[in-house]
Amino acid sequence: MALKVIETVPGGETEGTDTTPEALLARIQTLEAEVASLKQEMPKDKATIVVFSGDFDRLIAAFIIASGAAAMGTEVNLFFTFWGLHALRKARTFRNKTLPEKMLSAMLPVGPGGTSKMNMLGIGPKFFQYIMKQRNVETLDDLMETAKDLEVRLVACQMSMGIMGISEDELMEGISFGGVAAYLGDACESRVTLFI
Amino acid sequence: MATQQLDCKGLNCPMPIVKISKAIKKIGAGDRLEVEASDPAFQADVEAWSKKTGHALVEFTDGEVKRAVIEKAA
Structure with a gap:
């Protein structure tokens, strides 16, 4: 019943x-x-950060957050787009490039740029590097190495590589390549998303 | 129960927790990590780190050199 x-x-x-x-x-x-x-x-234990800026100070912030999150057991993805791509750039090549691409390659920086404030025609980064060394703060290169060591995934945006005329062989080793869907796929699963 | 020493004196954010996260992988469950650090943010950071990762912060002593004892979770 x-x-x-x-x-x-x-x-x-x-x-x-x-x-x-x-x-x-x-x-x-x-x-x-x-x-x-x-x-x-449900969001996973992931952090996804867009690194749009190539400014020295913003890159330090991005890599400190990335290393800290990775040390706390969070899976971290850093997406480098536009000016942020230059931080991953290790070389400048002109081979197999169109004239506008060659011009961009000559003009755009290899490695991190100046500071977002108090750049003082490029003195800014050197000044801050000096203070950071005095205070025993990790250099940007060390922070990037630490992040890679902690398995932070570095992804270069292929569309902006195309716009900036940057080829894969100009970027540092051990990075991945992707587009907006790759970023969104990670971002939608992340508890932390930042745009730096 | 073994206790491993870890010297993080002179290191700044985020290196103490980076070093702790590496060191904790090398010890067994129930073993302890005794960390000494001078980073001013160390207390807040190590507390947040242990809460997030689940490894217990069993002792903390403040001072010029801060001392934290972390017990690795099973």
Whole structure:
């Protein structure tokens, strides 16, 4: 015999609940399916950071956050786009490039740029590097090495590489390449997303 | 229960937690890591690190040189 239980829901409405084993089993199955689909939508322990700027100071912030997050067990993805790409650049090549690309290659920096404030025609980064050394703060190169060592994933945006005329062989080793979908795929699963 | 020493004196953010995260991988569950650091943010950082990673911060002594004892979780 099936029991009909009348429950008073906090909202005030009264609802009849079918307590036959079949009905309960069906409810459990529905709930399990809902939990499974919610689990997929839950953010993972991931941090995804867009590095748009190539400024020395902003890069330091990006790599400190990335290394810290990785040290706390978080999976970190850094997406380098536009000016941020120059931070990954190790060489300048002109081979197999069109004239505008060659011009860009000649004009754009290799490695981190100046500071976002108090750059003072390039004295800024040297000044801050000096102070950082005095205070025993890791250099940007060391921070980048630390991040790589902690398996922070560095991804270069291929579209902006195209715009900037940067070829894969100009960038440092051990990086991945991707586009906006790769970034969004990671960002949608992340608890922390930043744009630096 | 073994205790491993880790010297982070003179290191700045984020290096103490980077070093701790590397060192903790090398010890066994239940073993302890005794860390000495001078980074002014060390207390806040090591507390947040242990809360996030689940390894217990069993002792903390403040001072010019701060001392933290972390026990590796199972």
